[in-house]
Amino acid sequence: MISLAGRDILHSWGKFVFTGMGLGLLIGITLSMAGIYRGMVDDAKVLLDNSGADLWVVQKDTLGPYAEPSSIYDDIWRGIRGIPGVDQAANITYLTMQVSKDSGDVRVMVAGITPGGPGTPGWPPYLVAGRQITRSHYEAVADIASGLKLGERIKLRRHHYTIVGLTRRMVSSNGDPMVFIPLKDAQEEQFLKDNDAIWAQRRRTAQNPAFNRPGVPGLLDAVIASQSTNPYVNAVLVRVKKGYDPEQVAESIRRWKRLTVYTRSQMEKILVGKLIATAAKQIFMFLVILSLVSSAIVAFIIYTLTLGKIREIAVLKLIGTKNRTIIALIMQQSIALGLIGFVVGKISATLLMAPIFPKHVLLEPLDSAIGLIAVVMICVLSSIVAIRAALKVDPAEAIGG
Amino acid sequence: MSGKGIQIVGLRKRYGSGDTAVDALRKVDMHVAPGEVVGLIGPSGSGKTTLLKCLGAVIEPTAGKMILGDDVIYDDGWKVKDLRALRRDRIGFVFQAPYLIPFLDVTDNVALLPMLAGIPNAEARKRAIELFKALDVEHRAKAMPSQLSGGEQQRVAIARGLVNRPPVILADEPTAPLDSERALAVIRILNDMAKKFETAIIVVTHDEKIIPTFKRIYHIRDGVTYEEAGEGRDFE
Ligand SMILES: Nc1ncnc2c1ncn2[C@@H]1O[C@H](COP(=O)(O)OP(=O)(O)OP(=O)(O)O)[C@@H](O)[C@H]1O
Ligand SMILES: [Mg+2]
Numbered sequence: 001m002i003s004l005a006g007r008d009i010l011h012s013w014g015k016f017v018f019t020g021m022g023l024g025l026l027i028g029i030t031l032s033m034a035g036i037y038r039g040m041v042d043d044a045k046v047l048l049d050n051s052g053a054d055l056w057v058v059q060k061d062t063l064g065p066y067a068e069p070s071s072i073y074d075d076i077w078r079g080i081r082g083i084p085g086v087d088q089a090a091n092i093t094y095l096t097m098q099v100s101k102d103s104g105d106v107r108v109m110v111a112g113i114t115p116g117g118p119g120t121p122g123w124p125p126y127l128v129a130g131r132q133i134t135r136s137h138y139e140a141v142a143d144i145a146s147g148l149k150l151g152e153r154i155k156l157r158r159h160h161y162t163i164v165g166l167t168r169r170m171v172s173s174n175g176d177p178m179v180f181i182p183l184k185d186a187q188e189e190q191f192l193k194d195n196d197a198i199w200a201q202r203r204r205t206a207q208n209p210a211f212n213r214p215g216v217p218g219l220l221d222a223v224i225a226s227q228s229t230n231p232y233v234n235a236v237l238v239r240v241k242k243g244y245d246p247e248q249v250a251e252s253i254r255r256w257k258r259l260t261v262y263t264r265s266q267m268e269k270i271l272v273g274k275l276i277a278t279a280a281k282q283i284f285m286f287l288v289i290l291s292l293v294s295s296a297i298v299a300f301i302i303y304t305l306t307l308g309k310i311r312e313i314a315v316l317k318l319i320g321t322k323n324r325t326i327i328a329l330i331m332q333q334s335i336a337l338g339l340i341g342f343v344v345g346k347i348s349a350t351l352l353m354a355p356i357f358p359k360h361v362l363l364e365p366l367d368s369a370i371g372l373i374a375v376v377m378i379c380v381l382s383s384i385v386a387i388r389a390a391l392k393v394d395p396a397e398a399i400g401g
Numbered sequence: 402m403s404g405k406g407i408q409i410v411g412l413r414k415r416y417g418s419g420d421t422a423v424d425a426l427r428k429v430d431m432h433v434a435p436g437e438v439v440g441l442i443g444p445s446g447s448g449k450t451t452l453l454k455c456l457g458a459v460i461e462p463t464a465g466k467m468i469l470g471d472d473v474i475y476d477d478g479w480k481v482k483d484l485r486a487l488r489r490d491r492i493g494f495v496f497q498a499p500y501l502i503p504f505l506d507v508t509d510n511v512a513l514l515p516m517l518a519g520i521p522n523a524e525a526r527k528r529a530i531e532l533f534k535a536l537d538v539e540h541r542a543k544a545m546p547s548q549l550s551g552g553e554q555q556r557v558a559i560a561r562g563l564v565n566r567p568p569v570i571l572a573d574e575p576t577a578p579l580d581s582e583r584a585l586a587v588i589r590i591l592n593d594m595a596k597k598f599e600t601a602i603i604v605v606t607h608d609e610k611i612i613p614t615f616k617r618i619y620h621i622r623d624g625v626t627y628e629e630a631g632e633g634r635d636f637e
Contacts, residue, residue: 001516001517001522002505002509002513002516002522004504004505007504007505007509008504010504011503011504011545012504311500312500312502312503312504315500315502316502317485318457318459318488318494319488319489319494319513319514319517319561320485320486320487320488320489320490320514320517320518321485321489321517322485322517325517394459395459395488396454396459396460398494398496398500399450399453399454399457399459399494399496399573400450400496400497400498400573
């Protein structure tokens with residue numbers, strides 16, 4: 001037996017290839033949407049991985065530091081370091097802001113990292129160029145995706161920083177590139193007021209009789225000093241010693257420090273389940289709509305192709321072709337169309353679409369496999385209308401009048 | 402290939418029912434022996450196509466009896482379960498229009514029938530080529546149907562009707578698109594095939610060129626058949 005579907009496709013390959021390409025672009029968009037979602041999840045995981053932390057200690061009852069603001073005193077880490085099972089504990093601050101550079105603005109997440117050198121939680125684990133921060137002020141390490149160059153000077157709020165190193169794939173859960181600066185600087189940038197505001201506050205404090213008492217020298221200075229320093233950080237990153245269960249260590253921090261502590265898996269749930277949940281739903285809706293559109297297109301094309309073959313189908317029936325063979329003819333063509341579409345879609349998603357999207361598009365082989373199965377199933381379902389039309393064809397039509 | 406060819410007794414076919422009912426066949430009696438080619442002639446609307454459709458098992462008669470070879474296929478109801486297999490294995494069709502499958506080449510258009518009956522591709526194609534030799538279209542065996550002339554297409558269609566060596570061939574105006582020389586050639590082929598394979602052949606026609614070639618003719622008028630001796634003129 002020969003493949004009727006195959007012969008028909010070879011005979012009118014132009015139709016199949018062009019329809020397949022149109023369908024392929026749709027499938028490509030669908031794969032890219034899935035890739036964008038995977039990219040978001042991946043960004044979140046990369047953020048957690050690169051932080052080098054096993055536990056996140058944050059303000060009590062918050063989902064900080066990424067999904068909600070969190071603020072804790074910057075000396076808490078000392079106490080945490082003494083808890084059994086804690087290897088390292090380091091302060092961290094995060095601040096998303098707009099950085100101006102020569103070629104326009106770029107949105108970055110500024111991370112303030114404690115002095116200590118590479119390996120300290122919060123530090124970028126590796127660089128692609130330059131060196132880590134070595135001075136305690138006004139040096140920065142930036143992600144290459146920010147477009148910043150080694151030696152470039154950027155302004156964050158009131159201070160200028162020199163880029164001394166570059167990282168790769170260090171992004172926030174939003175996909176914004178990260179810029180690392182010393183913790184002290186970051187604390188200042190986060191809370192520091194401009195000069196006028198400081199002047200105004202000093203004057204107000206000095207005029208307050210409660211702070212400016214005769215006979216209590218030094219009180220005013222102490223108050224002003226406490227007003228103009230920032231003793232807060234967003235979180236403490238904790239690395240757990242080998243052989244300790246992070247959940248148990250987290251539990252003792254919770255009990256002794258009365259703070260909220262998240263483990264790696266809890267943090268991932270917060271990022272994926274809460275921070276990017278809406279975006280994920282949106283993408284899922286797009287996937288559903290695109291699938292519906294694709295199946296409508298396949299159904300319409302296959303139906304039209306079948307209507308164009310009514311006479312041949314009548315002849316096939318007259319000469320004794322089984323319904324099974326005719327169903328196979330239509331279904332195989334539908335699947336072939338889907339496969340052409342899938343190949344075109346996969347290629348266009350990989351080579352055309354992924355590079356031009358601003359966000360990280362992660363095309364997972366598993367998603368492609370699921371996509372392939374979905375395409376085949378959609379094609380099988382879409383051919384049902386055409387198959388019904390074909391089965392209704394009367395073999396007497398081949399004989400004519 | 403053996404048996405008694407085609408026998409039709411008191412066949413009736415009514416389309417529709419009630420006021421709009423049409424009695425297309427009212428009393429058809431026919432007998433075609435194996436190896437015989439008979440003509441079926443009648444004015445438009447007399448029931449020729451309806452008769453071929455009944456015989457070809459694509460529409461169901463209303464009453465009567467049809468016998469193919471030794472088997473009663475219809476006796477006030479179908480006596481055969483698988484009508485498609487019946488059509489595939491025991492009835493060859495040749496239509497006025499060739500109705501070839503456009504996406505298959507000439508050989509596979511014909512070889513498809515034995516393939517559908519489960520015969521291996523190579524063997525099926527061999528059978529097709531043998532027929533092409535007899536029908537003088539062998540040189541076009543690799544062409545696509547759209548590349549053939551009308552007469553060549555018709556000969557390929559005849560090969561398709563013959564390839565499964567059915568005991569019965571039903572031809573509806575097979576010579577209509579052909580010139581008189583080609584038309585006579587087709588009749589010659591049908592007669593040759595009838596003799597060679599002991600086939601019973603019914604040819605529906607209006608074609609004045611070929612009517613004189615039949616030895617026996619059935620006239621049909623208002624759904625009733627009348628037998629008549631034909632001229633049986635030599636068409637060589
Ligand atoms: N499907 C149908 N439903 C109702 N009436 C039909 C149907 N097919 C044919 N008829 C009627 O049955 C009668 C015989 O039709 P048939 O097609 O057999 O004629 P014919 O001899 O082949 O004519 P022609 O030479 O014009 O092809 C006609 O009166 C026709 O109108
Ligand atoms: Mg007719």
